[in-house]
Amino acid sequence: MGHAFEASTWLMISIYSLHHREDLYPNSKQFKPEKFLQKSYYPYEYIPFGGGNRRCLGSALALLEMKLVAATVLSSFQLELARYTPMLPARRGLTLAPPASFKMVVKRKLAKVC
């Protein structure tokens, strides 16, 4: 695609940039999880766990853990952001995570259904 690189150059894909491409993810900064119900993404459009033969080995465990933690916490507590200020993702090692200023407070403990 018109780019030349020296032999042995390391190239890394920016998963963050891919997931914020305006043509694939309009208004990508908006929290809208239902977008995954409205469209299915090709393996080269959505790659949180990488791809090819080095794809994450723990993806199934990670997805299960996330669902269990979200369901356990959200069915027990009503949470709210501590401060409503714009926040940018922060680099943590090789990954991106919420910044240190990201805090949530428990507003209410929800009654158990069963």
Ligand code: HEM
């Ligand atoms: C949300 C959680 C996780 C995310 C977003 C994630 C993401 C990734 C990504 C992007 C890669 C690189 C793939 C590549 O080089 O193309 C990777 C590799 C890897 N991940 Fe994960 N991962 C997660 C959780 C886990 C867990 C829970 C485990 C183990 C229990 C795990 C084990 C591995 C291993 C062993 C590799 C290296 C695979 C290889 O190089 O052959 N990951 N992960």
